[in-house]
Amino acid sequence: MKNIKELDKQYVAGTYGRFDIQLDCVQDGKICGEGKEYIDFGTGIGVTAFGACDSEWVEAVTEQAKTLSHTSNLYYTSPCVSLAQMLCERTGMKKVFFGNSGAEANECAIKCARKYSFDKYGEGRKTIITLQNSFHGRTLLTLSATGQDVFHQYFGPFVDGFKHVPANDIDALREALTDDVCAFMFECVQGEGGVIALEKEYLTQAEKLCREKDILLICDEVQTGNGRTGSLYSYSQFGITPDIVSTAKGLGGGLPIGACLLGETVENTLTPSSHGSTFGGNPICCAGAVSIISRLTDSYLEDICNRAKYLWDKLACLDFVECVSGLGFMIGLVLKDGMDTKAFINACAERGLLVLSAKTKVRLLPPLNTGVETIDKAIAIMTEAAKAIKS
Numbered sequence: 001m002k003n004i005k006e007l008d009k010q011y012v013a014g015t016y017g018r019f020d021i022q023l024d025c026v027q028d029g030k031i032c033g034e035g036k037e038y039i040d041f042g043t044g045i046g047v048t049a050f051g052a053c054d055s056e057w058v059e060a061v062t063e064q065a066k067t068l069s070h071t072s073n074l075y076y077t078s079p080c081v082s083l084a085q086m087l088c089e090r091t092g093m094k095k096v097f098f099g100n101s102g103a104e105a106n107e108c109a110i111k112c113a114r115k116y117s118f119d120k121y122g123e124g125r126k127t128i129i130t131l132q133n134s135f136h137g138r139t140l141l142t143l144s145a146t147g148q149d150v151f152h153q154y155f156g157p158f159v160d161g162f163k164h165v166p167a168n169d170i171d172a173l174r175e176a177l178t179d180d181v182c183a184f185m186f187e188c189v190q191g192e193g194g195v196i197a198l199e200k201e202y203l204t205q206a207e208k209l210c211r212e213k214d215i216l217l218i219c220d221e222v223q224t225g226n227g228r229t230g231s232l233y234s235y236s237q238f239g240i241t242p243d244i245v246s247t248a249k250g251l252g253g254g255l256p257i258g259a260c261l262l263g264e265t266v267e268n269t270l271t272p273s274s275h276g277s278t279f280g281g282n283p284i285c286c287a288g289a290v291s292i293i294s295r296l297t298d299s300y301l302e303d304i305c306n307r308a309k310y311l312w313d314k315l316a317c318l319d320f321v322e323c324v325s326g327l328g329f330m331i332g333l334v335l336k337d338g339m340d341t342k343a344f345i346n347a348c349a350e351r352g353l354l355v356l357s358a359k360t361k362v363r364l365l366p367p368l369n370t371g372v373e374t375i376d377k378a379i380a381i382m383t384e385a386a387k388a389i390k391s
């Protein structure tokens with residue numbers, strides 16, 4: 001009989017370069033498979049916010065699965081409302097549209113910005129400015145928004161109306177904000193692009209320029225959101241107030257959910273049947289998300305910042321780390337002396353620590369409840385891994 005890896009290669013579309021690792025279950029907070037156990041500093045790419053199968057989340061999701069699993073958006077249900085209310089009260093945003101992924105949250109954000117402009121100014125104001133090196137998703141619209149040439153292959157024609165400008169270059173942005181522009185879209189910390197935080201001063205100036213022309217600010221918090229960077233959403237640390245915020249990944253704690261948060265300017269832009277999603281607002285996904293967001297109190301977020309700082313300090317002391325980038329528990333590492341990122345990541349896995357990459361960097365997205373003991377263990381494994389590939 002063929003094993004899981006062989007069957008995967010035979011039957012699952014080959015769109016992923018998987019690690020040579022099979023994962024089966026969680027035991028004592030560690031991910032297990034093939035007789036090995038791992039500290040998980042990848043969290044399913046920033047998804048399992050409090051670790052895979054965290055008990056509060058499991059309880060919330062199983063209770064909801066037994067109560068009411070799915071109804072469609074033709075009816076009112078409680079978990080979806082609770083989550084929307086919680087998100088609005090915590091952020092000051094006014095309304096929420098629910099989808100199932102980050103790309104869908106961004107689709108909603110872009111459609112909403114274009115409709116806002118169409119309703120107010122008519123045709124001809126459809127362009128969205130995004131940043132070079134950004135990542136906004138894999139659908140044709142969000143690939144078009146993504147400011148990296150490698151994503152603009154094979155699948156054309158792409159969607160018109162996107163212009164990509166260099167990050168942290170306020171003159172380039174000023175020049176790009178012509179009369180055909182309706183929105184400026186960005187990640188406060190570029191994730192897939194290499195865990196790079198934007199400059200605060202740049203975003204302050206960008207917000208000012210956009211406000212002068214009624215150009216909407218769309219903040220893509222798909223990866224940075226839901227406590228990942230030490231605040232509920234990262235934009236608050238950059239002192240700006242977006243009109244639209246998209247989020248997903250960590251929001252559902254492991255189930256597919258995306259949310260597009262709509263501020264006052266656009267709260268009534270999306271009207272009945274102008275947008276929709278069959279699974280959006282699914283009760284089980286929303287119950288899981290409520291269990292995540294309700295734990296991210298201000299004091300808990302402060303606690304995340306303290307533990308993240310402990311990790312940053314430890315990383316800065318490692319002799320094989322050139323520099324540390326990112327924010328909070330969203331971290332990129334440049335390794336010294338041309339040390340091979342892929343070899344390092346594999347060496348960590350062999351020693352029981354799962355980490356990710358972003359471009360040429362090592363990327364760490366640990367669970368938000370990671371304590372100092374686990375951090376110390378992870379640091380020890382990274383040190384061993386670096387030693388092993390150097391020799």
Ligand SMILES: *Cc1c(COP(=O)(O)O)cnc(C)c1O
Binds near residue numbers: 192
């Ligand atoms: C992951 C990601 C997306 C896409 O999310 P999916 O759930 O894979 O569709 C969009 N934007 C950013 C910033 C992301 O990190």
